[in-house]
Amino acid sequence: MKIIDKLMTYDLLITDSHVMTQNGMVEKNIVIDDGKIKLITNESPTCDKKINGSGLVSIPGVIDTHVHYGVYSPIDQAAITESHAAAIGGVTTMMRMFRLEGSYIDSLQKHLLASQKSHYIDYTLHASIFNENQISEMKHCTENQILSFKIYMNLGGDVGHVYMEMNPGEEKLISSQVNVTNELVEKIVKRASELKCPVLVHAEDYQECACAMKTEKEKNHDGLNSWSQSRSPDFEVKSIQTICEYGRKYDCTIYFVHIGSKSALDQIQLEKNNGTKIFVETCPHYLTLSHETQDGYLAKVMPPIRTKNDVEYVWQSLQKNHIDTIGTDHVANQLKLKLDGDDVWSALAGFPGIGTSLPILLSEGVNKNRITLDHLVNLTSTNASKIFGLSDKGNIAPGFDADITMIDLKKEKKVSPELFGGFSDYLVYDGWNLKGWPVKTIVRGSLITEDFEVVGKPGYGKLVTRKLS
Ligand SMILES: [Zn+2]
Incomplete structure (x- = not known):
């Protein structure tokens, strides 16, 4: 998150997609910051980047x-x-x-x-x-x-x-x-x-x-x-x-x-x-x-x-x-x-x-x-x-x-x-x-592929931190 003129801006906003949550499908926007999901919301807060998800389904x-x-x-x-x-x-x-x-x-x-x-x-x-x-x-x-x-x-x-x-x-x-x-x-x-x-x-x-x-x-x-x-x-x-x-x-x-x-x-x-x-x-x-x-x-x-x-x-x-x-x-x-x-x-x-x-x-x-x-x-x-x-993966939910x-x-x-x-x-x-195809792949808030083209960078992917409960 950056603070510009006292206005907070998040990194990424995904609008208008059908979002698959643990409570089923919802029609909401996804707000992402620092690689994490911040909000699942009806609002459209200011974000640096925006993805129009109209007609698409967002899954974990x-x-x-x-x-x-x-x-x-x-x-x-x-x-x-x-x-x-x-x-x-x-x-x-x-x-x-x-x-x-x-x-x-x-x-x-x-x-x-x-x-x-x-x-x-x-x-x-x-x-x-x-x-x-x-x-x-x-x-x-x-x-x-x-x-x-x-x-x-x-x-x-x-x-x-x-x-x-x-x-x-x-x-x-x-x-x-x-x-x-x-x-x-x-x-x-x-x-x-x-x-x-x-x-x-x-x-x-x-x-x-x-x-x-x-x-x-x-x-x-x-x-x-x-x-x-x-x-x-x-x-x-x-x-x-x-x-x-x-x-x-x-x-x-x-x-x-x-x-x-x-x-x-x-x-x-x-x-x-x-x-x-x-x-x-x-x-x-x-x-x-x-x-x-x-x-x-x-x-x-x-x-x-x-x-x-x-x-x-x-x-x-x-x-x-x-x-x-x-x-x-x-x-x-x-x-x-x-x-x-x-x-x-x-x-x-x-x-x-x-x-x-x-x-x-x-x-x-x-x-x-x-x-x-x-x-x-x-x-x-x-x-x-x-x-x-x-434990940080597998769910579209804040955190x-x-x-x-x-x-x-x-x-x-x-x-x-x-x-x-x-x-x-x-x-x-x-x-x-x-x-039925994936058309965008997002890893920790970064777009990695778009319409069958890889736009990410090798080396972005990290070894996952794991924790068994
Ligand atoms: Zn095998």
Whole structure:
């Protein structure tokens, strides 16, 4: 706020938009100052800048809970390209799924520093835990704003291969082999509980997956259907049972990432009824893609996309409030590496999706009356802010960060990789015509994108200060 001739002027006024608040939609102006929301009002106080929001809906900035970047291109570049794509897609905070082979104490700061001048939007990290030494460093992580830990139950034995974050300043893939045994998983859950942090769980039993994949390969099967066969929903169920047992034993909150099958959703409801504290994330692809209709290998992902019945069941689960958040599981990779081989087994798992998430939810969800706007806000922002302690975000109300995504529900546009300017040269949704798009992305009161152009600056985005209650 500046005081000019005794007149107070605020920084920014957003007029005439439909504002999504925790009490539903209101027709009011939003007054922003010093990056914070000051007032939701009928008045139009003097402001340095003004945005006419006529015909648009203002929602709390989208928080993408699940993003992989810095693995296939160095983080100083990846943070620029991927936060660019994110901003175009209306995302204001991206949560990086950070993977390290070695010590957090030795290299966390180096990694954070390398991305510090690169983000257009705000960001934070989940720390993946792969070994005993990293368990001993979980406290160190919490002292550095990382209040959530990722467990990969899918990695071990014959299927223990994983790419870690590139070393800052180097453009070299970091190939690694890990063994996330149940014994290790139990210790991580115990430690996370002591630190009062949730664990994010990739629930697929690696032993079952390794065995079934071997069988599928021996039969010379190919395609996304076989990929799904080789990683049956039953293997998700098995891991869900195991981790929930630990969750109850140590009173730890379990956050299931990328849930997209009926069996997994049903098992999770059972475990909730047994008293486990659980949150559930799904991804846009489990709401839109099935191996029954998807050709080629681009949509290869772990866990696999399933049947059309599963897709329908995920929508129903959303409607029943059995799902809390939408994360993209965005992987910033390129075709050259993705399709480095000639069958589904040699294709790389994971694909980009951070830019298309909100448009998909608006087009396939809100505009097809499958979810309401209020529900969308909870799924894309408010719930994530509560679960992960992003206490300044997730709400358009006085005192919160002025992270606002302005959407045009009537806007139609065709998806293409070029639209987002990310690292990836393909998208599984390439060519889809979607209705409902973000047209302005505002982070802490600054306009970052306007009509599909990024007008913000890399380095504006900050590491979010987190606080778990
Ligand atoms: Zn992931």
